[in-house]
Amino acid sequence: MQLFVLFLTTLFLAMVLVAGLIKLSAPLGLVDVPDARKVHASTIPRVGGIGMVVATIVALLLEFELDAQFRECLLGVGILTVFGLLDDRYDLNYKIKFLGQFLAVLVVVVFGDIVIRRLCFQDCGTLPDAVAYPLTVFFLLGVTNAMNLADGLDGLAAGISILSLACIAFLADLAEGYQMVGAAVAIVGAILGFLRYNTHPAIVFMGDTGSQFLGFSAGVLAVLLTQKVNTALSGSLPLLILGLPIIDTLLVMGHRILRGVSPFKPDRNHVHHKLLSLGFDHYEAVLATYVFQALCILLAYFLRYxxxxxxxxxxxxxxxLIAVFFPLANAFHWRLRNADLDRVSFLTRKLNLVLERAWLDKGAYQIVRFAVPLFLVITAMTTRMEDPDEIAVFAAGVLVSWVVWVGARLPGAGFVERVAVYSSVIMVVYLAQTAGFEHSEAARWFNYLIIVLAVVVGVGVRFSGRYFSLTPSDFLVMFVLLAAANLPVFNQINYAKIAAQSAILMYGIEYILRRGNGTVWAVRSGGILALIALARWVVV
Structure with missing residues (x-):
């Protein structure tokens, strides 16, 4: 419960703080002016990082009695924030910016004793201080800058950080590292509060204050996780946890050095820039980076020992894989989209036709409009009811309220209908995960069908045009929920699985409802029948 309160606190604080800071950004001079290297075309406030930092620190101090190491981490964050704010305001020389990063890293390494001392190659001996300290400083500086450089598209650095921090929280929970889980959860809450305004097209940027905070925090927590909290984990696991930003930074800086220019000189050679040049739109470029980072996170989890x-x-x-893909794509003139389809491969032409046609939306819609209501009804009828009183009574109450409200034509009938249908979804999924089914094989089929529905709903919503739209952040949150739902660390009620499955069905329902009055009957019928199936236990 404390973690849930912590998450909601940072989420709420970040949303409120960022909204207020947006109005102050122009007077404070904290705005991002577009140039040839950037992809946005208008001046955007860059104050999101301040909101995330303040929300995280305040929430952690309110909810936890932090130990000495975490207090040193907060001091390092404070130093980094000061230099980040100065950079967002005055565009500091990279040497001054690097000095701030170095001081922040030095605090956590020297005073917090967060050091990479253990790596197992041929043996698992402790690294000497002459190697351990420089290695840790180099790694943390690299990660801090890597996330800073990855912040090139709306939601990109924020989404990558959520994936990394979620992985850190899961792995820390295995060793009961409660403070680390709390720190990761707090930062994730702050990021989601910021993403409320940063989803494409963004109305606010996190700035260097935010990107450095995320990179520094993720790097420090990853080292602390493997070296202190859960020492059974492999010492090099942070490489996979932080994944794509490190690869991107090494490739970009290596390319700059080969060209004979400063490795700190900005350019448009990052992975996200290259995806855009291959015909990906903003949405697809961000989603592609999420997918690759998710792959790194899954590998980190399964290879953790x-x-x-x-x-x-x-x-x-x-x-x-990343280093070879883009040169090969350019060598074969491959593009995801190209106006001159005769110049691209047969496979690419077919892919372009698929992306441009509306049949994906229509086909998915026809499946979802019948599958989701039918799924609700069948599940409600086949779940067990070992202690049915509370849920059955609640279902009966929702059903009666819905019928009376709609029958009397009271105002807000559409809202009441949504609440009733969503209530049936949550009750059905909750019973499926807690009470189970009358038949042993039903649980397995339930999980399979949920996955199929997730794919179909995702395809339909992605290509639904004006009716509905999913952002990369929606896919990101769904991935984290689904990953959490299948972790073996949950040995009692798996609330993550309940949340993920409920969200999939709710997206499907919303997808149907937004098509218009001609399709509401399907959802209405499914919701009513599911509630009747749940409420039947009142009579029994």
Missing amino acids: ESDLLIMAVYLALFA
């Missing part, structure tokens, strides 16, 4: 040698080999393979 493997040798550092294996993890390094896997990471180098991912590095090679």
Whole structure:
């Protein structure tokens, strides 16, 4: 419960603070002016980072009695925030910016004793201080800058950070690292509060204050996780946890050095820039980076106890995949979209036709409009009711309220209808996960069908045009929920699975309802029948 309160606190604080800071951004001079290197075309406030930092620190101090290491981490965040604010306001020289990063890292390494001392290649001995301290400083500086450089598209750095922090929280929970889980949850809450305004097209940026805060925090927590909190984990696991930003930074800086220019000179050679040049739109470029980062996170979870040698080999393979993909794409003139379809491959032409046609929306819609209501009804009829009184009475109350409200034609009938249908979804999914089914095989089919519905709903919503739209942030949150839902650490009620499955069905219902009055009958019928099936236990 404390973690839930912490999450809601940071989420709410970040939303309120960012909204207020947007109005102050122009007088404070904290705005991002477009130039040839950037993809936005108008001046955007860059105050989101301030809101995230303040929300996180305030919430953590209110909810936790932090130990010495975490207090040193907050001091490092404070130093980094000061330099980040100065950079957002005055565009500091990279040397001054680097000085601030170095001081922040030095605080956590020297005073917080957050040091990479253990790596297992041939043996698992402790690294000497002459190696451990420089290695940690180099790693944390690199991660801080990597996230800063990754902040090139709306929602990009924020989404990547959510994936990394979610992985850190899960792995820390395995070793009961409660403060680390709390810190990760707090930052995720702050990021989601910021994403409320940063989803494309963004009305606010996080600025260097935010991107450095996220990179620094993720790097410090990753080192602390493997070296202090859960020492059974592989020491090189942070490479996979932080994944794409590190690969992107190494490739970009390597390319700049080969060209004979400063590695700190900005350009348009980042992964997200290259995706845009290959015909990806903003939405698809962000989603593609999320998918790759999600792959890194899944590998980190499944390889968490493997040798550092294996993890390094896997990471180098991912590095090679990114490094080779773009030169090959350019060599073969491959583009996701190209106005001159005769110049691209047969496969690409077919893909372009698929992306441009509306049949994906229509086909998915026809499946969803019947599958979701039918799924609700069948599940409600086949779940067990070992202690049915509370849910059955609640279902009966919702059903009667709905019928009376709509029958009397009271105002707000559409809202009441949505609430009733959504209530039936939550009750059905809750019973499926807690009470189970009358038949043993039903639970497995329930999970399979949920996954199929998730794919169909996602395709339909993605290509639904004016009716509905999903953002990369929606896919991101859904991925985190689904990943959490299938973790073995949940040995009692899996609330993450309940949340994920409920969200999938609710997206499907909303997708149907937004098509117009001609389709409401399907949802209405499914909701009513599901509630009747749940309420039947009152009579029994």
